[in-house]
Amino acid sequence: MELIPEDRGAARIITVRAARIDASVAIRFKDAVRQAAGDWQGPVVLDLSSVTFLDSSGLGALVGAMKLLGPDRPLELAGLTPNVERVLRLTRMDTVFTIHQGAVAAGGAAVRPADAI
């Protein structure tokens, strides 16, 4: 699992290089998001276009990371693959997170997520 931060305008984009955010990595993932966000002030966008599986533990880590960052540094999501989108939709968490369509391409334009498995 690798998280790559990149600052773009007002937002810090964190690209998540991991295929699965599940019970075996949930705690590490939450901590890695906090580290990658660092002391950035402003929106933090997680690009999840590499993530093909999310379980409720991974969802809990996303919620936990959002709470850790607090209201001044809203955690937003981009590049949801179908399995990730399903978990967020079923649990209504798609109403809690701001979700950007597609992945966040270089230059800030949204692109279509990579073909999901």
Add this chain to the structure above:
Amino acid sequence: MAAGPPREAPVPGGEPASAASTQVTAAGAAAAPQGPCRAASGRSLTLSVRADPASVRAALVAATDCLARHGVGPEALGRVELALAEALNNIVEHALAGRPGAEIGLTLHCGLPVWLDCELRDDGCPMPGGLLPRGALPLPLPGAGALPEGGFGWFLIRTLAENLRYRREGQTNLLSFRIRLAPA
């Protein structure tokens, strides 16, 4: 540790046949069953899964690989994987908490292309009160600062699965459910 490739047995009359067990552990070479996968209709696949998160992950990958090779599409596969993940994680975190060496028996009975019956057994603690959790979402969702970070597992299982049943037989927990693969 490795018991070789999984062997599946026909399921005469809808009764589960005894299928050879394939041990699934995080580090083991048998993490993903090798060889031909015969999870065709009327057959079953049995995996023995060690009660730790990495072994659960390996078992999910093995099971979904097998189903994918038999033509289960990505949408149904995603629902199967999520329901199995939540059921297995619950056993690891509750019934078998603190017993990472214990094993969970996972059997998939294939009624391809229409349905998949899933059975999980473990010798851990019984469900409190002998009942499955209700798994209701806390609606309306509270403000961001008060959102729960857990407790979604049973909600997801109940949403994705049909024929959800739990019973205790002696010292064994038996959980079963059906996932519809194709529209009714």
